Amino acid sequence: MSVTVEALSIAIGGKPIAADVNLDIADGERVGLIGSSGSGKSMISKAMLGLLPLNATVSGSVILGETQVIGASERELADLRGRYVGTVFQNPAASLNPVMTVAQQIGLPLKLHYDLTKAERAERVARMLGKVGLSADAANKYPHELSGGQQQRVGIATALITSPRFIIADEPTTALDSITQRQIVDLLTALVDDAGASMLFITHDFSVLARATTRCYVLESGRIVDSGVTAEVLADPQTPESKRLVSAARSLTLRSVDLHSTKEDSHEQ
Amino acid sequence: MRFVIRRLLLFVVALFGISVVVFAALRILPGDVASIMAGINAPASRVAQLREQLGLNRPLTTQYFDWMGALVTGDFGTSILTGRSVTALIGTRAAITFPLIILGLLIAMAIGLPLGCTAVLARSPRVRAAFHVLAIIGGSVPALWGGLLLILLFGKGVGLVGILPSQGFPLDGWGKPGSAIVSLILPALTVGIIVGASLMRYTRSALGELAGSGYIDMARSCGMTRTQAVLNVGLRLAMPQLVSVIGLTFASMITGVMVIENLFALPGIGNGLVTDVGNRDLIAVQSELFLLAAFFLAIGLIVDVLHRVLDPRLKNGGNVAEVNA
Amino acid sequence: MSNSHNNRAAITRRAYAAVALRTMWRRAEGKFALIVLALWLAVALVSLVWTPQSLWTTDGYHVWAKPSAAHWLGTDGTGADVFSWLMAGSRTNLLIVLLTVVVSALWGLLLIAAMVARNSALASTSVVVIDALISIPTVLIALILAVPMGASIAVIVIACGFGYGLNLARVARPAALLAARSAYVESALANGASGWRVLVSHIIPNNLPVLAVQLSLSAGTAVLAESGLTYLGIGVPSGVPSWGHSLATSVKLINVFPLTVLWPGLIVTVVVVALNVFGDVLRDAIDPVANPALRQTAGSAGKEDER
Numbered sequence: 078m079s080v081t082v083e084a085l086s087i088a089i090g091g092k093p094i095a096a097d098v099n100l101d102i103a104d105g106e107r108v109g110l111i112g113s114s115g116s117g118k119s120m121i122s123k124a125m126l127g128l129l130p131l132n133a134t135v136s137g138s139v140i141l142g143e144t145q146v147i148g149a150s151e152r153e154l155a156d157l158r159g160r161y162v163g164t165v166f167q168n169p170a171a172s173l174n175p176v177m178t179v180a181q182q183i184g185l186p187l188k189l190h191y192d193l194t195k196a197e198r199a200e201r202v203a204r205m206l207g208k209v210g211l212s213a214d215a216a217n218k219y220p221h222e223l224s225g226g227q228q229q230r231v232g233i234a235t236a237l238i239t240s241p242r243f244i245i246a247d248e249p250t251t252a253l254d255s256i257t258q259r260q261i262v263d264l265l266t267a268l269v270d271d272a273g274a275s276m277l278f279i280t281h282d283f284s285v286l287a288r289a290t291t292r293c294y295v296l297e298s299g300r301i302v303d304s305g306v307t308a309e310v311l312a313d314p315q316t317p318e319s320k321r322l323v324s325a326a327r328s329l330t331l332r333s334v335d336l337h338s339t340k341e342d343s344h345e346q
Numbered sequence: 347m348r349f350v351i352r353r354l355l356l357f358v359v360a361l362f363g364i365s366v367v368v369f370a371a372l373r374i375l376p377g378d379v380a381s382i383m384a385g386i387n388a389p390a391s392r393v394a395q396l397r398e399q400l401g402l403n404r405p406l407t408t409q410y411f412d413w414m415g416a417l418v419t420g421d422f423g424t425s426i427l428t429g430r431s432v433t434a435l436i437g438t439r440a441a442i443t444f445p446l447i448i449l450g451l452l453i454a455m456a457i458g459l460p461l462g463c464t465a466v467l468a469r470s471p472r473v474r475a476a477f478h479v480l481a482i483i484g485g486s487v488p489a490l491w492g493g494l495l496l497i498l499l500f501g502k503g504v505g506l507v508g509i510l511p512s513q514g515f516p517l518d519g520w521g522k523p524g525s526a527i528v529s530l531i532l533p534a535l536t537v538g539i540i541v542g543a544s545l546m547r548y549t550r551s552a553l554g555e556l557a558g559s560g561y562i563d564m565a566r567s568c569g570m571t572r573t574q575a576v577l578n579v580g581l582r583l584a585m586p587q588l589v590s591v592i593g594l595t596f597a598s599m600i601t602g603v604m605v606i607e608n609l610f611a612l613p614g615i616g617n618g619l620v621t622d623v624g625n626r627d628l629i630a631v632q633s634e635l636f637l638l639a640a641f642f643l644a645i646g647l648i649v650d651v652l653h654r655v656l657d658p659r660l661k662n663g664g665n666v667a668e669v670n671a
Numbered sequence: 672m673s674n675s676h677n678n679r680a681a682i683t684r685r686a687y688a689a690v691a692l693r694t695m696w697r698r699a700e701g702k703f704a705l706i707v708l709a710l711w712l713a714v715a716l717v718s719l720v721w722t723p724q725s726l727w728t729t730d731g732y733h734v735w736a737k738p739s740a741a742h743w744l745g746t747d748g749t750g751a752d753v754f755s756w757l758m759a760g761s762r763t764n765l766l767i768v769l770l771t772v773v774v775s776a777l778w779g780l781l782l783i784a785a786m787v788a789r790n791s792a793l794a795s796t797s798v799v800v801i802d803a804l805i806s807i808p809t810v811l812i813a814l815i816l817a818v819p820m821g822a823s824i825a826v827i828v829i830a831c832g833f834g835y836g837l838n839l840a841r842v843a844r845p846a847a848l849l850a851a852r853s854a855y856v857e858s859a860l861a862n863g864a865s866g867w868r869v870l871v872s873h874i875i876p877n878n879l880p881v882l883a884v885q886l887s888l889s890a891g892t893a894v895l896a897e898s899g900l901t902y903l904g905i906g907v908p909s910g911v912p913s914w915g916h917s918l919a920t921s922v923k924l925i926n927v928f929p930l931t932v933l934w935p936g937l938i939v940t941v942v943v944v945a946l947n948v949f950g951d952v953l954r955d956a957i958d959p960v961a962n963p964a965l966r967q968t969a970g971s972a973g974k975e976d977e978r
Contacts, residue, residue, distance in 0.1 A: 159569030172560035491936025
């Protein structure tokens with residue numbers, strides 16, 4: 078699914094969060110949105126999903142496939158979410174429903190959008206559990222009984238169970254340690270590519286971004302200040318904000334090892 | 347399970363503590379109960395006789411253990427003033443108070459829960475502000491005045507639409523259930539509206555907090571509308587909190603309706619307790635206070651256990667503070 | 672040296688209060704709350720020296736009289752002026768509210784100190800005791816007290832102060848614990864500050880918004896409690912003017928002139944609304960996160976300190 082954002086501006090309670098944001102994502106492309114915390118990236122993703130808080134005002138255009146999101150009714154948006162658009166959230170512990178079992182959680186989008194029998198749903202959920210690398214006995218566990226990495230696998234499974242055409246991943250690895258981060262990013266990109274879906278990957282961390290995306294936009298104080306091929310922006314940042322984010326990623330030696338391996342990966346492709 | 351045992355143990359300890367406090371308060375605090383009971387101008391012999399009759403001459407520990415021993419066997423003593431057993435006294439009063447507060451709680455839930463949900467679901471800022479004002483005013487009305495206003499509206503004789511009785515309970519109690527129920531409508535409505543306002547505030551704040559949480563975003567991103575997510579996921583997640591609040595509210599209504607029982611001349615538990623305190627009916631007051639306190643502690647216990655059952659995060663030894671953090 | 676430091680601290684505190692008040696005044700509901708509370712204070716003070724009729728003028732020929740030019744809200748069963756009693760009631764309620772707030776604040780702080788104490792046995796015991804006692808309603812405590820004490824203002828103040836102090840401690844517990852275990856408290860303790868000093872100079876100031884809101888809610892509840900307890904005959908003794916007394920009188924007036932029933936209850940409601948709203952706007956006004964003006968004051972005061 079191709080995605081076009083034009084002149085998107087957001088204010089919350091009168092306070093401007095994002096202004097004149099433009100971004101394009103081609104069908105099947107993995108694009109990054111990077112910015113430091115407070116730059117407004119999460120609110121942009123919420124605006125694209127129609128999940129902004131009630132005191133937000135928003136203008137501009139967000140077109141997902143053929144649907145204009147801005148001004149659409151909540152019913153139209155709900156039909157889109159979980160069916161054609163999947164979302165992976167930053168902190169699974171604060172987003173996975175604590176009173177739902179893993180199987181119920183992953184099966185929720187199926188239940189809401191498709192008329193399947195219980196057995197059909199259970200079978201699809203079981204297959205999805207295998208795809209995200211969770212054992213079958215995780216199905217009846219509650220989120221709090223899983224580790225952070227396992228929880229995020231449940232989050233990814235929930236986002237992808239309906240084979241959506243577009244995935245928004247909002248800092249999906251921030252709450253995880255660096256080794257788990259890499260596993261989760263690799264899992265997510267592999268599954269998105271398998272499905273042929275496009276993805277917007279939001280992060281503040283260039284080393285993660287390089288692994289997950291081919292192209293990226295750099296956000297500062299609610300405005301896009303830089304954009305281009307991720308590897309190029311990373312190798313030769315043009316704006317002060319890009320430079321700052323890149324050097325922050327490099328300052329961690331452990332992560333810079335990640336960077337090299339990412340480059341090798343992209344050469345292989 | 348370990349939690350339940352620990353909580354039960356605390357319950358027993360607290361019960362014991364309360365019994366000591368009630369007993370001590372009525373013996374040690376300034377003012378000789380016997381002389382107050384006898385009246386200001388009573389001769390000393392009358393006071394001494396009363397003291398003897400109440401057993402106030404015996405050592406405090408003997409008095410305490412006699413009282414406790416009787417309580418354990420279900421004997422709450424005999425009212426000195428009326429000569430009736432306190433058990434029977436409480437029984438007839440409970441037959442008024444419990445129907446009243448159950449009716450009141452049902453009305454409160456019928457008002458508070460839907461209004462609280464609507465307040466969270468409403469998208470218009472003006473509607474939300476209106477709910478805010480409503481909640482604050484609802485929590486600021488004195489029960490007495492609320493009752494008076496309802497009497498002025500619906501009370502037989504004085505009301506604008508005088509259709510409902512506003513004084514007393516049928517003398518034959520529940521002999522004629524119809525007239526008994528009718529006599530409870532206005533007082534139950536008074537309690538219901540006031541408690542409903544506070545229930546609405548709780549629902550609004552518990553649900554409102556959840557509505558901005560990742561859980562709701564998650565449910566919506568799976569394909570629910572905001573309304574669906576708030577009503578399905580939000581209400582379910584707010585349930586442990588709401589059950590606690592409703593349980594504790596129910597308990598507090600027993601004494602909370604005192605003023606209303608008094609205003610509508612209903613001889614219920616609260617009203618009776620006030621009468622007994624006014625008469626300095628030591629034995630009756632002592633047992634009634636203890637029973638009420640035990641009732642509150644028991645409801646607190648049940649609510650805590652229910653809270654655990656409803657929240658899977660708490661089942662395996664977690665604690666509430668961690669989950670709420 | 673330390674004197675000038677104290678002066679500066681006093682100036683900063685006054686500047687803070689001024690900024691907070693101005694912030695509250697700027698909001699419509701804040702204006703409402705401040706005006707109502709100021710009126711209450713003014714009426715209470717005036718009633719000490721003047722009421723339209725003397726409280727003790729009784730007129731056997733005009734008992735239960737309808738409102739007239741001489742008696743704006745009519746007269747009660749002794750022929751005394753209902754309006755004057757209502758007016759004089761405001762001073763009793765003011766006294767009760769102030770005493771209750773002080774008692775509950777002291778009791779609450781004592782409990783908080785126990786809960787955040789280094790002695791873990793004391794800390795855990797106090798938590799358990801608070802949880803157990805908090806389910807006992809204020810009315811019940813008042814009744815226990817009323818058996819030996821009879822109707823008295825002390826019954827209201829002790830019962831409410833006790834109950835609200837428990838509430839205060841429970842509400843403030845998480846924030847107080849956080850403050851007690853924070854780096855600056857650790858360092859203050861390491862530098863030899865006593866536990867009490869830390870409580871007074873670190874933990875309380877850092878929890879001021881929570882404490883202030885809770886106390887102002889308690890003030891509102893105390894007004895409601897007074898009316899209920901006095902009506903039941905275990906609150907303000909008869910012969911002392913109070914809003915509860917006026918409300919109780921108005922119950923008897925219902926058959927004489929129903930509309931006079933509206934006034935005492937309306938006044939109580941408006942004052943309680945004002946106290947609740949006051950708590951809300953106060954929280955926003957004294958919370959440095961929510962109030963940018965306060966941060967500026969803190970910034971400039973900091974600069975002065977440097978000089």
